[in-house]
Amino acid sequence: MGKSEMELGFVSVAGFGGQRRRGCAIRMSDGPPVSPFASKGKGGASLEKSLVEIEREKNRALQDWLGDNGVYMSDRSGWGKAPHGLVISNETTDEGEPCGRGLLAKRDITQGEPIFEIPVELCLTKAKAVEVFDLPEDMNEYISIAILLISERNKGSDSFYKPYIDILPSDEDLNPMFRWPKEDLELLQGSPVVGAAKSLEEKLTTEYNEINESLFKKRRKEFPEEVFNYESWEWAFAVLFSRAVLFDPLSFEDQELGLVPYADLLNHNPFCSAFIERQKRMFSKNKFVVVYADRNYNKMEQIYTTYGQKANSEFAILYGFVVDRNPYDSIDVTVALSKDDPLYDVKVEYLKRIGKEESIAFPIYADRSPVEMIEFLRFCVADEEELGIGVFNRMVTVQNELAVADMLVGCCEDALAAYSTSLEDDNALMSDRKMYTMFGKNARMAIKLRRAEKKILTRTIADIERRRTKPKDLFS
Numbered sequence: 231m232g233k234s235e236m237e238l239g240f241v242s243v244a245g246f247g248g249q250r251r252r253g254c255a256i257r258m259s260d261g262p263p264v265s266p267f268a269s270k271g272k273g274g275a276s277l278e279k280s281l282v283e284i285e286r287e288k289n290r291a292l293q294d295w296l297g298d299n300g301v302y303m304s305d306r307s308g309w310g311k312a313p314h315g316l317v318i319s320n321e322t323t324d325e326g327e328p329c330g331r332g333l334l335a336k337r338d339i340t341q342g343e344p345i346f347e348i349p350v351e352l353c354l355t356k357a358k359a360v361e362v363f364d365l366p367e368d369m370n371e372y373i374s375i376a377i378l379l380i381s382e383r384n385k386g387s388d389s390f391y392k393p394y395i396d397i398l399p400s401d402e403d404l405n406p407m408f409r410w411p412k413e414d415l416e417l418l419q420g421s422p423v424v425g426a427a428k429s430l431e432e433k434l435t436t437e438y439n440e441i442n443e444s445l446f447k448k449r450r451k452e453f454p455e456e457v458f459n460y461e462s463w464e465w466a467f468a469v470l471f472s473r474a475v476l477f478d479p480l481s482f483e484d485q486e487l488g489l490v491p492y493a494d495l496l497n498h499n500p501f502c503s504a505f506i507e508r509q510k511r512m513f514s515k516n517k518f519v520v521v522y523a524d525r526n527y528n529k530m531e532q533i534y535t536t537y538g539q540k541a542n543s544e545f546a547i548l549y550g551f552v553v554d555r556n557p558y559d560s561i562d563v564t565v566a567l568s569k570d571d572p573l574y575d576v577k578v579e580y581l582k583r584i585g586k587e588e589s590i591a592f593p594i595y596a597d598r599s600p601v602e603m604i605e606f607l608r609f610c611v612a613d614e615e616e617l618g619i620g621v622f623n624r625m626v627t628v629q630n631e632l633a634v635a636d637m638l639v640g641c642c643e644d645a646l647a648a649y650s651t652s653l654e655d656d657n658a659l660m661s662d663r664k665m666y667t668m669f670g671k672n673a674r675m676a677i678k679l680r681r682a683e684k685k686i687l688t689r690t691i692a693d694i695e696r697r698r699t700k701p702k703d704l705f706s
């Protein structure tokens with residue numbers, strides 16, 4: 231049984247008005263970060279009450295549905311079972327940002343305790359989709375589950391999954407970066423994340439067009455255009471990217487993608503190690519998805535999971551949020567052979583032979599640069615003699631090591647110069663809390679993300695400058 235990692239965006243954006251800063255329009259919200267359930271204006275109190283009540287009813291319906299379908303939801307201990315220990319909160323926050331629903335401990339929970347167990351039959355998987363729609367066996371898992379999800383949402387009250395579908399974020403509340411409007415992406419001018427977000431959107435469009443031609447149009451009765459259109463396709467993928475779990479990721483044969491009702495209410499904490507496992511039971515052919523507590527939790531504490539050791543850019547693109555305290559944050563920096571290098575042709579020829587490009591993007595972190603990048607840089611800056619040594623996994627010569635430092639500093643400086651704002655500008659924007667909270671959610675995430683990237687680049691430069699006097703220790 232391998233660890234499963236949530237691959238995962240919900241976001242509610244209130245973008246009104248506008249402010250210009252160095253050519254970038256920043257959309258403002260009409261107030262501080264708000265929960266999707268908060269109300270505004272006259273008559274707000276009663277509206278809020280009813281919205282809150284509606285969302286609570288959805289939670290109750292989900293919990294009843296889980297109980298009716300084999301999940302132990304009782305408040306009492308059962309045979310070998312502790313009372314169900316969770317309650318759904320509709321208004322969780324992290325770093326001052328609303329996170330939507332989340333799961334809280336209803337009682338003290340002990341480290342290692344199985345917090346809940348969901349029968350695999352309740353999960354939405356490719357196998358289910360193939361069963362319902364007779365889809366081609368070789369169809370991609372994401373596409374198969376997206377088709378099932380769109381179909382179940384459209385069934386409304388007739389869907390077995392209704393209580394689950396009802397708690398999924400709506401189209402407006404689902405705002406991963408690949409769905410951001412152009413003006414929000416402009417706030418990230420210079421960041422490599424913009425290209426990545428656009429490329430994901432293009433990929434989704436291409437895939438939709440292909441499936442539309444090869445399946446939907448050919449089986450129109452089953453896949454009517456008013457249901458299986460690009461809007462629902464994008465919604466389904468945004469749900470999948472932000473909520474699906476990969477079971478048994480380490481086993482090529484057993485790994486499987488699935489949406490796991492209830493488990494997908496767990497929010498992300500980079501310091502959490504709680505994992506989601508699919509297990510087989512003794513004396514039963516049924517499998518369960520189990521979540522274990524990674525530590526002791528006090529009553530009313532939020533229970534988290536980890537969505538994996540991802541960079542903020544990945545969280546933004548797939549889930550629509552960014553975390554400041556992300557120890558795994560990185561930024562891709564592209565390093566390349568110089569065309570002015572007298573040995574350019576020889577080096578390109580060599581790289582071709584070993585199947586490498588002459589320009590490669592590497593992730594750099596606040597506290598380290600990848601060994602492979604340093605090796606590649608040593609090769610890129612090598613003179614004829616150094617090239618003859620042919621070993622780049624350690625310092626070649628002092629001169630070569632210092633040339634690597636120069637090149638890396640140059641790449642980081644170029645990357646910093648590409649943004650339309652400086653780190654100081656972003657620090658000032660974020661430290662003015664009143665102003666910062668007035669921005670729409672996308673704008674807040676964009677500022678947070680570009681600031682985090684600039685911090686990594688600035689730290690890398692400072693670190694190299696500090697170590698320059700001891701070339702042997704520069705990259706060892």
Ligand SMILES: C[S@@+](CC[C@H](N)C(=O)[O-])C[C@H]1O[C@@H](n2cnc3c(N)ncnc32)[C@H](O)[C@@H]1O
Pocket residue numbers: 238239240241324327328329330331332397398399472473494495496497498499548549550551552553
């Ligand atoms: C798997 S769902 C978790 C349940 C979700 N909060 C809901 O309301 O259904 C993932 C989504 O929760 C939100 N989220 C999870 N962890 C977060 C965090 N640390 N900060 C901000 N938003 C978070 C994001 O919108 C993300 O796309």
